Amino acid sequence: MIRRLYVTIREHISGGHRFAGGLAGVLAASTALGVAELAAAVVRGQASPVIAVGGVFVDNVPKPLKDFAIRTFGENDKIVLVAGILVTIVVLAALVGAAAATRPMVGIVGVTILGLVAAAAAVSRPAASAFDALPSLIGAAAGLVALLLLLRTLAGPPPRQQGSDVGMAEGSVPTSGARRPGAGMLPDSLARTDRKGSGFDRRSFLLTSALTAAVAAVTGGAGRAILARRFDVSASRNALTLPAPASPAPALTAGVEVGVPGVTPFTTPNEDFYRVDTALIVPQLSTTDYLLRIHGRVDRELELTFEDLLKRPMIERDITISCVSVEVGGKLNGTARWLGVPLKDLLEEAGVRSGANQVVSRSIDGMTIGTPTESLMDGRDAMLAIGMNGEPLPAEHGFPVRMIVPGLYGYVSATKWLTEIELTTFDDFDPYWVERGWDAKAPVKTFSRIDTPNATKSPAAGVVPVAGIAYAQHRGISAVEVRIDGGPWQRARLADEGSIDLWRQWAYDWPAAPGPHRLEVRATDGPGQVQPEERVPPFPGGATGWHSVLVTVT
Ligand SMILES: Nc1nc2c(c(=O)[nH]1)N[C@H]1C(S)=C(S)[C@@H](COP(=O)(O)O)O[C@H]1N2
Ligand SMILES: [Mo]
DSSP: OHHHHHHHHHHHOOSOOHHHHHHHHHHHHHHHHHHHHHHHHHSOGGGSHHHHHHHHHHHHOOHHHHHHHHHHHGGGHHHHHHHHHHHHHHHHHHHHHHHHTTOHHHHHHHHHHHHHHHHHHHHHSTTOOGGGGHHHHHHHHHHHHHHHHHHHHHTOSOOGGGOOHHHHHHHHSOHHHHHSGGGSOOOHHHHHHHHHOOOOOHHHHHHHHHHHHHHHHHHHHHHHHHHHHHTOOHHHHHTOOOOOOSBOOOOOOGGGSOOOTTSOOSSOOGGGSOOOOSOSSOOOOOTTTOEEEEEESBSSOEEEEHHHHHHSOOEEEEEEEEOTTOOTTOOOEEEEEEEEEEHHHHHHHHOBOTTOOEEEEEETTOOEEEEEHHHHHSSSOOEEEEEETTEEOOGGGTTTOEEEOTTBOGGGTOOSSEEEEEEEOTTTOOOHHHHTTOOSOOBOOOEEEEEESOTTOOOOSEEEEEEEEEEOTTTOEEEEEEEETTOOOEEOEEOOOOOTTSOEEEEEEEEEOSEEEEEEEEEEETTOOBOOOSOBOSTTTOOBSOEEEEEEEO
16 A cells, blocks of 8 residues: 555655645654554653663763753753753754655655564663564554655646546556655656646645644543553552551651751652753552562572561661762752661571672663662661652652662662673773762762852841751761851851761851951761862762852942
8 A cells, every 4th residue: 555655646746845745744744653652652651752762872972962961951950961862853853854745755765664673662761572663553554644745735636638647547557666666767658647647736735734633632642641551650659558667767857857947848748859861751660560580699598578578677767868970069969868778687587699899770761770788787777668758659750660779879779670680890890970970989978068058149138047967977067157258267156966877957157348258167977077179070989069059249
């Protein structure tokens, strides 16, 4: 059928319809994407061509471009990426369509290549099966049919005197010519028809356009809606009642809050908690499907269902976590009350073989994160968390199970949507970010931030309260100092220490004179190391440097 259509078009197209051809290309691409989305709703969300291509892009994007995107778009970087892919597809489709208006073979080859590229991307994604190719292939087939139907209307109505053009063409075009017409000369009869069958059938072009647009919208919309429902874990999350902890969190004294307006709240509400991950769509893993495998260099492999985890004694702890990508004074950090199973007990049960110095954890979406085995066994509150601030983990923060390890940056410890723990060695395996040049071991560097005042505020002269937070998880904070305009360091007042795994609020009463001023902060960790002044960027093991703000006092 496709060959028939093709021959018709090749025979009658008059050229000069490049604009309409471009539009046909865009409509065909929309149809392809819509149908593919619907197919992905049956297979799995990650099999959507846009998500698959986006995933490949995220994993392979050069570091400077990634940094630029994160700097420029922040937490919207994923939306921008998906929009960028869609725009790229539209532009490519318009070009292919415009070319196909005179040479339909370009359209056929173009759509096929795009479909194959997307299919290859989809099967290359973590946990993909061959089925993941289907949405892209089905979408490409639908796009091809849409393109050829549209191009046929560009070719105009069949010339009267020639009778049935389709039949004619079938009879007169050699098979080889039909397959590769661009390569050779057209038979005389066709060349003649080409010139005669000129008119662009505006009415059927518009009708076919409307039809393909409708198919694209309906299939795409239905696909999205089905995906959102079929793979939504909110039911699973709502059904989960968190168990009471065997070891509850030590009560936080009121004194952990320094009591200055404008300072970061001690506990970060879940909806305000920073989010950093490579997932273009939030993995949806229900508690009933959940299975955790602990294997590798262990005496006994363990397999645990979510029920198995729930039966184990849980600890509840307030812990601050932070991202290695946090800039000096940045906000990729937060504090929550985590509830979970101590990792040490699980690892002891599995029996860690000697020499297994790296624990590699894997997520359902294929992320790999490597943690020193020692950090999980040395008595700190490393856990498989299922609760965050009294609720099951939000989907974006790793539902149903994630790792939390005090003192290590997230990329070496905080695996979300966790499904696998493998005991291995640092020599044997480089996890995701280490492959991309980041340090294999990444303890949190001492950090301090001035929350208030800032450049947007112009406080009145007099005593201005300066306040912020400081952290050096698992080492604690023993001092915070502030200096004004490069003057002597002044001791800030420290709020109570919740634990050495938590950030600590601080405040300083600044006798402020009118005019512009520069405020700087530095912290000292528990062992007495002063936060270094030298500015280094987050790559490859975390930023250093003192945070400063410029404030104009009126
Ligand atoms: N599966 C998965 N887990 C992940 C990541 C990821 O990309 N995928 N990112 C890590 C990084 S870099 C950080 S800083 C923390 C952030 O956790 P949050 O989004 O809950 O704040 O998650 C970690 N866990
Ligand atoms: Mo991170």
